[in-house]
Amino acid sequence: MxxxxxxxxxxxxxxxxxxxxxxxxxxxxxxxxxxxxxxxxxxxxxxxxxxxxxxxxxxxxxxxxxxxxxxxxxxxxxxxxxxxxxxxxxxxxxxxxxxxxxxxxxxxxxxxxxxxxxxxxxxxxxxxxxxxxxxxxxxxxxxxxxxxxxKQKPEVTKQEELKQEPEEQHYYFYMTVDAMMRTGLFYGRKYHHNELYYTTPHGYRFVTDHGLIVDVPESIFLRIAPVPLLQINVTVEKPWLGGAMPNFIEQSQMLEILFRFKKVQFGAGVMFNEYDSDAAFYRRYKLWDTKVGFIFGYKKDKVEAKFTWYPRMLIMDPRSSTGKTLDVGMFRMDYTYQALPNIRVHALVLARDYYVFCHSFDWRVFYASYYHYSQDIADYWGVYDLGLGFTFNNLVNHADGSELFSLTFEWLERFYLRDLENDNPYTLAPNGQGWFGLNLQKFTKGKPFSGFRSLSQVLSLRLNEQITRNFFMYQKVIVELADQDSEHHEFNLQVGMGVKF
Incomplete structure (x- = not known):
């Protein structure tokens, strides 16, 4: 014991x-x-x-x-x-x-x-x-x-957790304003007046961009959502179309009204574009175009998709038109996936088509085309983007745990299209007016992609800073590396700020 x-x-x-x-x-x-x-x-x-x-x-x-x-x-x-x-x-x-x-x-x-x-x-x-x-x-x-x-979250079972939708913060008012400084490293030929002649500027310098408000690419975006069911978007911008596109769109405006029903979003919009350039038909013209578009979106759990389409046919310039007219078409698809709590992946498909028509007799066109054309012709330019990006959230947080910095990296493969002096501009079949760069007449002559002009790769890095709960700023560095068919590379800086409530 x-x-x-x-x-x-x-x-x-x-x-x-x-x-x-x-x-x-x-x-x-x-x-x-x-x-x-x-x-x-x-x-x-x-x-x-x-x-x-x-x-x-x-x-x-x-x-x-x-x-x-x-x-x-x-x-x-x-x-x-x-x-x-x-x-x-x-x-x-x-x-x-x-x-x-x-x-x-x-x-x-x-x-x-x-x-x-x-x-x-x-x-x-x-x-x-x-x-x-x-x-x-x-x-x-x-x-x-x-x-x-x-804030302590209530306990839920695994099945209930899968059924729950992620909480989305609702902002009644959201607005951003930004502007871009363009610079270029020139190395090739710069063509003028439908390639009547060219110059060979070389070196690094600023790139001017004629606009309605300021002579740089700029944008103002406004979103008002008085209730979660309704959303109104307003965009006013001088768009940056890339280094190989003429600077012919002076201003672009869009008004969109969207309705959300559970996981689905749908709506309609109106797009206005103003043309002010001498890129088409050897003389400076002021033209404008109005298009009606449709928006459809879907969001569930970690996935969000959105389709925006402004078809050229609504409203299209017919054969009965007179003088010079502008026609614009646009299609955009955005896809976002929340891969991890702090990492978001997004993909982009964007196609923008621009057509300038000469419906009536013009002696300048007649002489410049060596007496081949005088009317019923069209010049076309297009820019198509395929993009992939990654956003890293919560890189640095405020003392209260809210986000201070986030970083976004994006890569774009950009296709430039062009088909000038098309003498069959009223056919809806692929004819070089921007339907993927195809020209129906040249297709049968062994040039199926006659509208294709050049390629470029666009790399960008964007830093967001949430200064206060309602005010944020962002800076974006953009590098566009063009191929040998272009005239210059671009190195741009975009600076912007925004508010949300």
Whole structure:
């Protein structure tokens, strides 16, 4: 007996010295004896006394089980299986809420897994039983601070979590304003007046871009959403069409009204374009065009897709038109996927087509074409983009946890199309007016892609800074590397700012 006592005392001293939190149980047969006594009292019809004995036996058994659950939980915690450890600590705490060491470990486990609400609840319960406790206060104080900065989310099952839609913050007002500085490294020929002549400028310099407001590419975007169901978008811009496109669109405006119904978004819009250039027909003209378009979008969980189409046919310039007219068509597809909480992938397909018609007799066209054409001809330019981008959110956060910086990298493969002095401009079949650069007449003569002109790669890096909750700024560096059929590479800087409420 003396040897057993010495052994137990030695083992206890070792565990105390090493800081271990296993618990030994000395309740072995007491509950059996008390249960037997309760049975005897029940048989002699002393039922109240029997119930009291049974309660005592249950109490002893619960205390013993609580120690076993605690020891298993501590072993799981040492293995790093925190979720299973918490389940066993909870069973131990449920069976014996006065087992201090279990309360300490369970509260700390909640704290480590960022369940600050439960950590505080258990920590306060331990301090109520043991006000002089030294193990709880260090992490409990920090749990109070972190709970204040984090809204606790309700527990949901895995099935419920899959069904839940991600919460989308609704902004009633959103507006951005930006402008771009263009510079170019020139190395090739610059053609003028439908290639009547060319110059060979070389070197690095600024690229001018004639606009209605300022002579640089600029844009103003406004979105008003008084209710989640309704959204109104307004865009006013001098578009940047790329280094190989003539600077003929002075201003472009779009007004779009969208309706959202659950996961689907649909709407319509009107697009206005103003042409002010001498790129077509050897003389400067001021022309304008109006188109009606359609928008369809879909959003579910991590995926969002949007299609925008302003077809050339609505409203198209027919054979009965007179003078010079402008026709514009546009198709855009955006696809976004939230790959990771902080990484978003997006893809882009964008096609823009521009046509200038000469419907009536013009002696300049007649002479410049060496007496071949005088009317019913069209010049066409197109720019098609295929893009892929990645956005990295929450690179740096404010003190309150909100986003401060995000970074977006984008790559575009850009196709430039052109077909000048097309003498069959009124056919809707592919005829070189911008339907993917095809010319129906030249197609049968061994030149299926006669409208194709050149390629370029556009790389951009954009940095967003959320200055305050409602005000942000952004800077975008754009590099366009052109092929040998172009005249220059471009190195541009876009600077903008925005507000949202």
């Amino acid at each position: 003396k040897k057993n006592t010495i052994f137990i005392a030695s083992v206890s001293a070792i565990f105390l010295c090493t800081g271990a939190t296993f618990i030994f149980s000395q309740d072995t047969v007491n509950d059996i004896i008390i249960n037997k006594r309760g049975v005897e009292l029940g048989e002699s019809k002393q039922l109240d006394e029997a119930i009291k004995e049974f309660d005592k036996a249950i109490n002893i058994r619960d205390r013993a089980a609580a120690k076993v659950y605690h020891n298993k939980a501590y072993s799981l915690e040492q293995k790093g299986e925190m979720a299973e450890a918490i389940k066993n600590y909870e069973q131990a705490w449920k069976r014996n809420p006065r087992q201090i060491v279990t309360g300490e470990r369970l509260g700390h486990a909640y704290y480590k897994t960022e369940d600050y609400e439960r950590a505080i609840e258990v920590g306060e319960a331990v301090l109520k039983i043991d006000p002089q406790n030294k193990n709880v206060p260090p992490w409990l104080e920090d749990a109070y601070k972190k709970r204040a900065g984090k």
